[in-house]
Amino acid sequence: MSVMERRAVSARREGLLGDEPGAFAVARFVRVTPMKARRVVDLVRGMGVDDALATLKFAPQAAAETVYKVVDSAVANAESTEHLSRADLVVVKAYVDEGPTLKRHRPRAQGRATRIDKRTSHITVVVGPKVEAEAPAKKADAKKAEAKKDDAKKAPAKKAPAKKATAKKAEKKETR
Incomplete structure (x- = not known):
């Protein structure tokens, strides 16, 4: 029809x-x-x-x-x-x-x-x-790739504030 x-x-x-x-x-x-x-x-x-x-x-x-x-x-x-x-x-x-x-x-x-x-x-x-079940598999692969990118961006961001804090502590010790 x-x-x-x-x-x-x-x-x-x-x-x-x-x-x-x-x-x-x-x-x-x-x-x-x-x-x-x-x-x-x-x-x-x-x-x-x-x-x-x-x-x-x-x-x-x-x-x-x-x-x-x-x-x-x-x-x-x-x-x-x-x-x-x-x-x-x-x-x-x-x-x-x-x-x-x-x-x-x-x-x-x-x-x-x-x-x-x-x-x-x-x-x-x-x-x-x-x-067909192919579409969800492609979506899952895309989500995994995005998650890896997000993890890569988050990891350096966490380390950066820690370094600044130690640098500030070192400056305080030098001024005393």
Whole structure:
């Protein structure tokens, strides 16, 4: 699918992926609180798809089942629409937004009532191909080189004040 065809297909895809290959899936109005769903989503963000599905399958949280279905749907979308290999896919982005809150009331003592908030979530998962690991290695080498330069600059600077201090002590002794 060309870039122009993608733009015609979905503005949401443009916002989530841009021109990058990949796919996404969204589960809306899920009856689980966003805070609890975020705990589950944080487990799988950045993982390979097969590892993420295995983790979600055995996670004890109630939201894990829904997140499992969303990740599986995103993988199926990537395989069918983008023709990407399942082995190369990674969970690139995963986040949970708050949906509408259902407001209910519960009777309490002395004729009072309290409000019960039943929160909902919108779960979004974006999968894409793995990124090569060469870029971090180059960054690490550059950081090491900068650290060596900084150490070289700091070493003479530490010795210089010590020499001045001894010279001042010698001058004081001579004047006495």
